[in-house]
Amino acid sequence: VEPISLGLAIAGAAASALTGIISYPRLYCYFRECCLQRHEQRVAAALQESLDRRLFGQHLVSKVVVRAVRGFLSNAQAKKPLALSLHGWTGTGKNFVSKIIAESIYKRGLKSNYVHQFVATLHFPHAHSINLYKDQLQSWIRGNVSICPRSIFIFDEMDKMHAGLIDAIKPFLDYYELLDGVSYRQAIFIFLSNAGAEKITEVALDFWRNGKEREDIQLTDMQNALSVSVFNNRNSGFWHSTLIDRNLIDYFVPFLPLEYKHVKMCVRVEIESRGYAVDEDILTRVADEMTYFPREERIYSDKGCKTVDAKLDYYYDL
Ligand SMILES: Nc1ncnc2c1ncn2[C@@H]1O[C@H](COP(=O)(O)OP(=O)(O)OP(=O)(O)O)[C@@H](O)[C@H]1O
Incomplete structure (x- = not known):
């Protein structure tokens, strides 16, 4: 192939790819974020x-x-x-x-x-x-x-x-x-x-x-x-x-306010997301350390699932 015709062929392919990109918004939006992107x-x-x-x-x-x-x-x-x-x-x-x-x-x-x-x-x-x-x-x-x-x-x-x-x-x-x-x-x-x-x-x-x-x-x-x-x-x-x-x-x-069992679920997710094997003992200890209300029944977590990650640092990241 002559260098000049190869050059033309490449330019042609690039041009058609470009028009392809312009005429196929989905492809364009694959590479660049678009407004109204997903169906x-x-x-x-x-x-x-x-x-x-x-x-x-x-x-x-x-x-x-x-x-x-x-x-x-x-x-x-x-x-x-x-x-x-x-x-x-x-x-x-x-x-x-x-x-x-x-x-x-x-x-x-x-x-x-x-x-x-x-x-x-x-x-x-x-x-x-x-x-x-x-x-x-x-x-x-x-x-x-x-x-x-x-x-x-x-x-x-x-x-x-x-x-x-x-x-x-x-x-x-x-x-x-x-x-x-x-x-x-x-x-x-x-x-x-x-x-x-x-x-x-x-x-x-x-x-x-x-x-x-x-x-x-x-x-x-x-x-x-x-x-x-x-x-x-x-x-x-x-x-x-x-x-x-x-x-x-x-x-x-x-x-709804979160209960003890939900806090445990949050702790589990957090342990897994850090790539550790779940230690049930630590999981229970972290959930137990959270405070619960009302004072007598102690059903709902005061802070929901917030601070779970900070509490886990104590057990895992030291
Ligand atoms: N219901 C839930 N299910 C799973 N994870 C939860 C849930 N609630 C909270 N979490 C976890 O706790 C973190 C903190 O919760 P989030 O920031 O959404 O609370 P919030 O309701 O916005 O609190 P605030 O009113 O203080 O802003 C979340 O990033 C998530 O990891």
């Missing part, structure tokens, strides 16, 4: 599988989250963005679940360019700057949704957010088709909060005291009580918020 059925399957395998003791969460996300993604005519509000005791899996949702939609999960996380105490620390934060929040959400309609926004520590701030995002959560030429209808908003945890615990404890199974707790046992208690709680971040007033939160997702 909704794949997202729903990945989400279900991941929650079933990795999330312990939260039957209501799995049910609501999978249904909500699947329904929303498969509805091409969604009238508003999806807004989920996750509530519960510390260490029960709220951040964990938002990470799993993000990973099911974008392979890079929380590291994705289309997933944005806010932590109230970090990003909005000063009460006197609330108006500035409102402006920043709006332009930041507008900018990101303009780049990618299927953006995911996670607001952590809602209960520490200054009252009224979250109302700045109300227009984006509402039923508008377009706002200044931008549609927010494909975006996903996830709010995380400890507000309502007492109410959730009260219901769970009632079930326990009446000898009923935890898994028999229904969403209806929780949802109304939860939305009212969050709305009326000055420290919920949603205090008298128009988001609740106007029914712009689609689902209140209750995280």
